[in-house]
Amino acid sequence: xxxxxxxxxxxxxxxxxxxxxxxxxxxxxxxxxxxxxxxxxxxxxxxxxxxxxxxxxxxxxxxxxxxxxxxxxxxxxxxxxxxxxxxxxxxxxxxxxxxxxxxxxxxxxxxxxxxxxxxxxxxxxxxxxxxxxxxxxxxxxxxxxxxxxxxxxxxxxxxxxxxxxxxxxxxxxxxxxxxxxxxxxxxxxxxxxxxxxxxxxxxxxxxxxxxxxxxxxxxxxxxxxxxxxxxxxxxxxxxxxxxxxxxxxxxxxxxxxxxxxxxxxxxxxxxxxxxxxxxxxxxxxxxxxxxxxxxxxxxxxxxxxxxxxxxxxxxxxxxxxxxxxxxxxxxxxxxxxxxxxxxxxxxxxxxxxxxxxxxxxxxxxxxxxxxxxxxxxxxxxxxxxxxxxxxx
Ligand code: GLA
Numbered sequence: 498x499x500x501x502x503x504x505x506x507x508x509x510x511x512x513x514x515x516x517x518x519x520x521x522x523x524x525x526x527x528x529x530x531x532x533x534x535x536x537x538x539x540x541x542x543x544x545x546x547x548x549x550x551x552x553x554x555x556x557x558x559x560x561x562x563x564x565x566x567x568x569x570x571x572x573x574x575x576x577x578x579x580x581x582x583x584x585x586x587x588x589x590x591x592x593x594x595x596x597x598x599x600x601x602x603x604x605x606x607x608x609x610x611x612x613x614x615x616x617x618x619x620x621x622x623x624x625x626x627x628x629x630x631x632x633x634x635x636x637x638x639x640x641x642x643x644x645x646x647x648x649x650x651x652x653x654x655x656x657x658x659x660x661x662x663x664x665x666x667x668x669x670x671x672x673x674x675x676x677x678x679x680x681x682x683x684x685x686x687x688x689x690x691x692x693x694x695x696x697x698x699x700x701x702x703x704x705x706x707x708x709x710x711x712x713x714x715x716x717x718x719x720x721x722x723x724x725x726x727x728x729x730x731x732x733x734x735x736x737x738x739x740x741x742x743x744x745x746x747x748x749x750x751x752x753x754x755x756x757x758x759x760x761x762x763x764x765x766x767x768x769x770x771x772x773x774x775x776x777x778x779x780x781x782x783x784x785x786x787x788x789x790x791x792x793x794x795x796x797x798x799x800x801x802x803x804x805x806x807x808x809x810x811x812x813x814x815x816x817x818x819x820x821x822x823x824x825x826x827x828x829x830x831x832x833x834x835x836x837x838x839x840x841x842x843x844x845x846x847x848x849x850x851x852x853x854x855x856x857x858x859x860x861x862x863x864x865x866x867x868x869x870x871x872x873x874x875x876x877x878x879x880x881x882x883x884x885x886x887x888x889x
Contacts, residue, residue, distance in 0.1 A: 522668075524675050525695035526734045527796040528768045529643065531566030531609065532559075533742050536705070536772025540572035540620050543589040544597050551601050553775035560606065562787045563796060564771065566643045566675070567601050568609030571620040581628055582635065583612075598640035609643030609675075610636060614659040615650035624650055625663065633666035633674075641674055646694075648680035656684040657693070664693045677739065677768075681714065682724070687731035687738060696737040696768050700724045703741035705749030707878060718744065718758045719831065725765050725802075732766055732802040739768050746773030746782035753879035756859060757829065759785050760882045763795035764803035764817045764827055790858040791882065794825040803827070806844045812836060812875075816845040823886040825858070830875035838881070839872035847887055858882045 532550055534542050551567045554560050573594070575586045585594050598608040612632060613624035625632045625646070636644060646663055648656070660678050667674045678686055678694035686697035700721045701714035709717040716724075721740045732738045740762060745755045762769060771786055778786075794817060803817030803825065811832035817825040824845050828838040843849045855864040855871050859882055864871075866888060873881040 521735045522673070524673055524735065525737065527798065527800065528737050528766050529566055529675055529677075529696065530564045530769040530792075530796075531568055531607070531643070532564060532771045532775060533568040533570055533609070533645070535570035536703070536742050536744055537747060537774050542569055542572055544592055547597060548600055550775050551604050551606055553778075554606065555604055557775055557778065557783050558787050559771070559775070559783075560604075562789055562792055564769070564786075566607045566609045566770070568611065568643055568645060568770065570611045570645065571618050571647070572622060573610065574612075574618075574622045577623050577628070581631055583623060583628070583632055595639045602640060607642035608640060609645065609677075610639075610641050611645045611647065613647040613649055613651075614663065614680075615648065615652075615654065617650040619647055619649035626651075626654070626659075629663050629666040630669070633663065633670040636667075636674065637670035637672035641672070643675040643677065645677040645679055648683070656680055656686075657689050660686075660690065661693050679739075687728055691731075691736040695735055696739045698741060699728055699738045700740055703744055705744045705747040707750060707754050718750065718754065718761075722761050725761075725767075726805050729802040729804040732800070734798075734800040737766060737768060737800075738802060740765060742768075742770040742772040743786075744772060745785055746771075746778050751878065752781060753876050755782065755785055757878060757880045759788070760791060760827055760858075760880045761815075761829075763791045764815055764825060764882075766795060766797070766800055766802045766817070769795055788858070788861075790856075790861060790884070794819065794858070794882075794884070797825075807840070812838045814838065814840045814844055816840075818846065819884070821886070823884050826871075826883050826885055828873055828875050828881040828883075830877060830879055833877045835874055835876050837872050838875050839870050840885075841870040845885065847885070852888045854886045854888055856884045856886075858884060 576584050601608040615624045616626045617624045676694040678697035681701050682699045690697045704715045706717040708719045728738045797819045799820040805815050807814035813829040815827040852868050875881050
């Protein structure tokens with residue numbers, strides 16, 4: 498009787514675990530990290546640019562801090578041949594995509610590429626509509642590890658079906674390929690894309706500015722932060738909300754804003770795809786992109802997206818629970834004056850009367866032991882980002 502009960506219990510556990518096992522293919526268990534050509538270079542891509550970026554990823558120390566995928570965005574492709582095979586620009590990529598992928602792999606990095614679910618990409622190059630299986634196969638032959646899949650020229654197409662089609666084609670290719678869905682959050686992909694893609698854009702295109710906006714849907718960093726605020730329940734290992742690639746180091750943000758931008762992407766457990774010119778990056782930008790303590794918040798194995806817990810107009814407190822029982826906390830000052838901002842323990846899920854150790858992740862220093870709350874002065878458009886560990 499007892500062994501029957503045991504078998505029953507084991508069966509129940511297997512049944513309960515089955516959906517989890519199906520959803521996860523072991524890819525992107527922490528948010529993908531890398532570099533993508535679009536934000537800085539747009540259509541001005543070439544094999545030299547991509548190789549130089551890969552070299553700089555290594556020499557800058559970024560590879561050592563976890564940046565892995567080197568992704569060519571739009572404009573590498575020019576046409577299809579008579580057999581329908583996608584053709585890379587022969588002038589800009591004279592050695593071909595396979596040779597480029599091999600060179601990236603030889604540096605210990607991974608290689609990513611871009612296409613579109615419609616007939617044309619956003620820069621009017623050939624899209625993958627009707628060629629999904631053929632494209633996925635060639636990507637696998639080339640050694641592609643990551644596909645960003647856009648949503649231009651898709652009139653009349655069903656979003657979920659179109660992305661599911663490419664997802665199936667990638668799986669059938671036999672190569673593990675991270676699938677990055679890019680339809681700008683239009684159809685709320687967080688409600689349907691888990692198990693289809695590993696990450697999905699949650700917003701319009703990021704712009705190199707703090708709070709600007711563009712009529713076509715481009716948006717500055719703070720607007721993206723606000724759009725991400727309510728999506729924390731939908732992110733986790735293997736399925737991430739993507740607030741778009743980083744603008745850190747692209748000249749439109751002050752140093753404080755760059756730090757705030759990077760801090761929030763880490764708190765969101767966002768993919769960290771650098772989007773700047775790595776070869777000419779200033780030391781203070783490299784210091785932001787390679788801050789191991791902030792990156793550790795992003796890459797925390799629990800994979801929880803942080804959320805806003807206190808909103809007092811220009812002053813906010815955001816928190817992300819970490820696997821070791823501590824909390825990453827951002828004190829955020831949207832205003833134009835330096836101001837003190839406090840995080841009371843009850844807001845961040847700690848015992849109100851308890852003691853906790855506070856470490857400043859930008860100063861890379863312990864601040865001390867505090868009881869009940871932590872308060873710090875925060876610069877305009879800036880953050881103080883701390884790790885708060887309860888002391889028992
Ligand atoms: C869309 C995407 C961008 C970029 C461009 C390329 O706008 O959202 O990230 O890939 O297309 O044309």
